[in-house]
Amino acid sequence: MTTTNTPYSENAMKPSLGRLAYIKDLGTEIKLFGVELLNGNGADFRAYHPGQFAFVSAFGIGEAAFGFASIPRNGTLEFAIQRLGSVTTELHELGVGDTIGVRGPLGNYFPLDSMRGKNLIVLGGGIGGAPLRPVIQYVLANRAHYGHLTILWAARHPSLLVFTDEYDTWRSAPDTQLHLTVDVADVGWDHHTGLITDLLERVSPSPENTITITCGPPIMIHFVNKMLIERFGFRPEQNYVTLEARMHCGIGKCGRCNLDEKLVCVDGPVFTMAEVGNFLESFL
Amino acid sequence: MKYISRSDLSVILNELIGESRLIAPKKVGGVILYQPITDTSHITWDFTRPVLSIKESFFPATERLFTIDINGQEVTLNDTLPEIPQIILGVRPCDARGMKILDALFIDTPPRDSYFAQHRANTTIIGLSCQELGETCFCTSMDGSPTDPQGMDVMLTEIEDGYSVQIITEKGKKFFGDHLSLAYEEATPPSGTLDRPSAIPAPNDINWPRKFHEAYWDQLAERCLSCRICAYICPTCRCFTVRDEPIASNDGMQQFERIRCWDACTSEAYRQIAGGHNPRQAKKQRLRNRIYCKFDFYPKQYGPIACTGCGRCVEMCPVNIDITEVLRDLAEVTP
Numbered sequence: 001m002t003t004t005n006t007p008y009s010e011n012a013m014k015p016s017l018g019r020l021a022y023i024k025d026l027g028t029e030i031k032l033f034g035v036e037l038l039n040g041n042g043a044d045f046r047a048y049h050p051g052q053f054a055f056v057s058a059f060g061i062g063e064a065a066f067g068f069a070s071i072p073r074n075g076t077l078e079f080a081i082q083r084l085g086s087v088t089t090e091l092h093e094l095g096v097g098d099t100i101g102v103r104g105p106l107g108n109y110f111p112l113d114s115m116r117g118k119n120l121i122v123l124g125g126g127i128g129g130a131p132l133r134p135v136i137q138y139v140l141a142n143r144a145h146y147g148h149l150t151i152l153w154a155a156r157h158p159s160l161l162v163f164t165d166e167y168d169t170w171r172s173a174p175d176t177q178l179h180l181t182v183d184v185a186d187v188g189w190d191h192h193t194g195l196i197t198d199l200l201e202r203v204s205p206s207p208e209n210t211i212t213i214t215c216g217p218p219i220m221i222h223f224v225n226k227m228l229i230e231r232f233g234f235r236p237e238q239n240y241v242t243l244e245a246r247m248h249c250g251i252g253k254c255g256r257c258n259l260d261e262k263l264v265c266v267d268g269p270v271f272t273m274a275e276v277g278n279f280l281e282s283f284l
Numbered sequence: 285m286k287y288i289s290r291s292d293l294s295v296i297l298n299e300l301i302g303e304s305r306l307i308a309p310k311k312v313g314g315v316i317l318y319q320p321i322t323d324t325s326h327i328t329w330d331f332t333r334p335v336l337s338i339k340e341s342f343f344p345a346t347e348r349l350f351t352i353d354i355n356g357q358e359v360t361l362n363d364t365l366p367e368i369p370q371i372i373l374g375v376r377p378c379d380a381r382g383m384k385i386l387d388a389l390f391i392d393t394p395p396r397d398s399y400f401a402q403h404r405a406n407t408t409i410i411g412l413s414c415q416e417l418g419e420t421c422f423c424t425s426m427d428g429s430p431t432d433p434q435g436m437d438v439m440l441t442e443i444e445d446g447y448s449v450q451i452i453t454e455k456g457k458k459f460f461g462d463h464l465s466l467a468y469e470e471a472t473p474p475s476g477t478l479d480r481p482s483a484i485p486a487p488n489d490i491n492w493p494r495k496f497h498e499a500y501w502d503q504l505a506e507r508c509l510s511c512r513i514c515a516y517i518c519p520t521c522r523c524f525t526v527r528d529e530p531i532a533s534n535d536g537m538q539q540f541e542r543i544r545c546w547d548a549c550t551s552e553a554y555r556q557i558a559g560g561h562n563p564r565q566a567k568k569q570r571l572r573n574r575i576y577c578k579f580d581f582y583p584k585q586y587g588p589i590a591c592t593g594c595g596r597c598v599e600m601c602p603v604n605i606d607i608t609e610v611l612r613d614l615a616e617v618t619p
Binding site: 011012013014015019059061062063064084097098101217244245246248251253255256261284 | 349350352354357358359361363365389390393395396397398399493496497522523524525526527528530538540542544547549554555556557558559561563564569573576577580581582584585
């Protein structure tokens with residue numbers, strides 16, 4: 001999709017330093033980290049786009065890639081991080097004031113400008129909602145430029161739903177609907193229970209002048225888009241996805257994230273289903 | 285062409301050892317390796333092809349990217365880019381060309397890899413043409429030749445007790461520097477090509493996309509051990525992983541280094557993400573990826589085919605997976 005030049009002129013493997021300004025619990029083992037960049041390193045991060053990502057360093061362990069979880073705001077970056085591997089476990093041990101590293105912005109992004117005037121359906125699964133939050137923030141901040149905004153938000157369990165304290169803001173925005181679902185409900189859950197594809201069936205979207213954006217586990221991305229295309233008649237190029245892949249450099253060198261000759265880190269992470277459908281190798 | 289005797293070449297090398305790191309073929313534990321040399325008497329002058337390529341001198345198996353000082357909440361990162369000039373002696377044409385192939389990725393494709401680029405800038409390659417093709421060599425099928433000077437600063441060709449000297453770059457000229465007076469009466473290198481008829485199909489002639497879903501890959505992968513030796517000995521395989529390792533700790537200050545290490549796309553957990561999902565779980569998917577990377581993906585991404593025909597993988601694979609045989613098989617399997 002839309003590509004951008006990486007800002008690096010010198011050592012593209014060396015991160016900028018940032019200080020953890022705030023840390024919020026988002027869900028079970030999921031935290032939102034607010035990062036203030038140190039030493040004037042904020043310049044590179046002033047103009048990143050929704051869909052791009054950065055490598056976050058837990059010094060002493062290593063670094064891993066995370067999508068930006070907010071639109072740019074005064075040099076403060078946000079990442080929503082689930083404790084899963086060694087780097088994320090270390091990040092979860094850190095506190096406010098601790099120093100981390102940030103390398104980026106990296107990758108391409110959602111072409112939100114070219115989506116103006118269209119209806120948008122945003123589908124997020126679990127922590128996959130993180131890189132979609134800046135999309136929602138951007139559309140709400142530029143509400144008049146877009147048609148209906150439909151958000152389908154899913155998780156395995158209510159405790160894994162992210163950004164719950166923003167749902168009222170989303171719901172109350174003009175011409176905006178939020179649909180929630182969990183695989184397994186708990187006491188007090190009064191929304192849909194079932195897979196996001198069940199929810200999609202109920203919402204029954206029309207492909208007319210509409211773009212979809214999906215992020216979540218690979219299996220969810222697969223079935224959601226299969227349904228959009230085969231059941232609801234969307235053309236593959238109407239459906240955007242952002243793919244996750246293990247990466248160790250983010251700048252197209254380490255070789256790890258390829259799908260055929262495309263690299264998720266530099267040719268992605270944002271693809272249309274038309275592109276994904278042409279890959280010989282499956283992302284599943 | 286100029287001629288230099290082996291003993292005069294040793295004089296030049298011995299003088300340079302103080303200011304540069306000299307790397308040359310050396311017998312270690314019964315095999316020939318490119319090793320740092322402190323005295324030219326340790327050099328093995330008669331050799332065919334060292335077991336490991338010169339890749340390690342530009343892209344080390346483990347390389348420090350920077351060091352990290354952690355003092356409470358304060359962190360300092362310290363650059364550790366390499367500064368020492370190095371001279372590599374006895375580089376075969378396949379290995380010299382291998383570095384040109386890696387240039388296409390690490391240097392020519394932005395952003396530039398600072399580490400690889402600096403090693404390249406700091407290194408003078410004194411190449412050595414081949415007198416014959418080794419048993420598993422197939423450079424002539426991969427756009428190379430035993431007398432190809434690509435990627436070298438100087439190419440030597442053995443004549444009797446010395447070498448004919450072909451200076452290729454400014455760096456090569458500088459290597460001889462004032463010592464050009466030691467050189468040398470005119471010499472004529474042996475003529476004639478060493479091409480041998482080859483039955484290996486040109487990779488460009490294979491319809492790669494159509495072979496991707498062939499059952500052939502299942503059959504080939506049955507005996508692959510995912511041992512990764514093919515990637516480690518390959519002059520052009522360049523996958524790497526990055527992590528931090530502790531160096532020291534004292535007075536509340538901890539020091540770490542960020543390192544990158546060779547990795548291989550044939551290893552089992554190569555694509556596994558933290559949640560456990562692994563899109564390339566099957567051995568055949570990983571083996572296939574390595575072959576496709578060399579002959580289809582890398583050329584599409586960066587230009588050159590990522591194989592020099594050095595034949596090391598053919599020789600070293602413990603289950604005899606022969607990349608030239610794979611090319612032949614793929615050219616044959618329908619469609």
